[in-house]
Amino acid sequence: MIQPVELQDFLLTFFAAAAIILGGASYALCYAWARLGRRPGLLRWAYAAYAVLAVSVWILTATAHLDGYWRTLAAAMLVGYFLAPRAIFRLCADTHAAEDDAVPPPSHPPQEPSP
């Protein structure tokens, strides 16, 4: 059975859930832009957005009492939201491969920014 959210964690839970999706979308957007425009600097923002997502998943896991098998949901979100935008970009690049030579092939990503 599930354990409800504590009163003091109410607001935090809502915003953590929203931040997961917004963080995931921002990561996907910045990643796609960085790859499309060959702008490695944007990758920093992409990973920053992913960090927001990861922190939000951790907060949601704690506040919503995602224990036991619910932990796999948290893990699935972390892995899924990291890999899905990359897979989607690869699909974009492959489906558009014949029409746009300006897009770098997925096998040659831009250089990662040095920390």
Add this chain to the structure above:
Amino acid sequence: MIRRAAALPGQVAGAFARLDSHHLNGGQQLAVKYFAVAMVLFLAQLLFGLLAAIQFVWPGFLFDLVDFSVNRMVHINAMVVWMLYGFIGSVYWFLEDESGTEIAGLKWGETAFYVLTAAVTVVVLVYLLVQTGPGNDTTRWLINEGREYIEAPRWADIGIVAVMLVFFYNVAGTFAKGRWSGISGVLTLDLVALAGLYMAGMFYATNITVDQYWWWWVIHLWVEATWEVLVGCIMAWSLMKLLGARRRIVQTWLYIEVALMFGSGILGLGHHYFWIGTPDYWLAIGGFFSALEPIPLVAMVVHSIYDSGTHNFRSSNHPALAWIIAHTFGNFLGAGVWGFMHTLPQINLYTHGTQWSASHGHLAFFGAYATINIAFFYLAVQQWRGNVWMGGNLAHGWRWKWAMGLLNFGVLGMTVALLIAGYEQSFIERAVEGSTWSGYFAAQTHPWFVQSMVWRLVFGLMTLAGAVLLTWDLLTIGAGETRAALVIEPESPTGETGTVAAPAA
């Protein structure tokens, strides 16, 4: 009197015939009729929504004349029906282009349109003038079925299924006669699911849990599965028309989105089964698959950025493209973010059935469906005028921009106002007071709730103003325009795009 009544159908058909344009093929003529009724229903939806919003602020308003329950019912039913009218019209619009042949049984399709429109008119009049019945079989067959969102009486249910079968025959028969494509294959299979799922709402079970179980098959599997796929087909065709995107690309993306939508959406149904008495395993299934439901929406955002980047926003119809972009982001925010915020059972325990659901519903329906229909209306009106210019420097271009701004800000404002009200309800009524009657009234009279309802009304007025401006714009845009539309040819494999001006008809 009798003679006047007998002449009415002819007068109605004559009025619709004035919408015909020699620039359109048979399917497109029928589509315009669907679009016209859709716009009327859209305005009706907003009007009754506004009446319901006023009743939240002044509960005595129209009491015992048109009660809140009736206003809310007409508001939601008008929304469902106008969206269906928009989808059906959009399909009729591109049917001949996509199949390369004339529509099979178009006369049947035209008859079905008049039957459906007459049925919708009668149902709405009964909702408003009769409203309630004794709650027996007569009520169920003639007045109201009593099921939220699909209240249409049983005779109308049967009529809707008959019309859908005619629509299916038009679509499948035309593709069978002409040529099949990826879009047409997905569309035809989706229409089987669309018609079939409606049947799940046409029988009764005496056990309320079983009854609700099947009722959600209609609501959720229409809105979060078959409608999304239908919109995917309409979107795919629109992108080819607007951006010159290549068929291979949009069809590949259609398959991906369909796989993701069905993969997450079908079992995402579980989030409606949390609290209706179904077994515990639905908590896990609903929670897990609901968490996956935003992924196709994120995919759409990435793909739209990719396509916009590769096509440099070059389009033949600026208002339509703007509304398609609004659709991408509206769908993501309304369905994705607002949905996931309260879809896990640990939090849905508190938010279920509060204004939080209404907040999600407003933004999701507008973002995912209203926007794509409006985009298609602009595509249609361009062709209706003779394929005229709808790019930059459009005469009275402020109208579509302001209409878009007012509608989007209005809906977003209502969404945020309802979100605040929903949060307050979840906290005070559910968490603090434990879902008691006193808790319910404490939440309904709390300043946060009362002020939110006032703001919802203000933003509702803004939305209505946007819809009125949109109607005016759709009726007048392109009138007197002599420039020919920019025609964007599909890109060649080498990446060269041929752009030529078509002669204005």
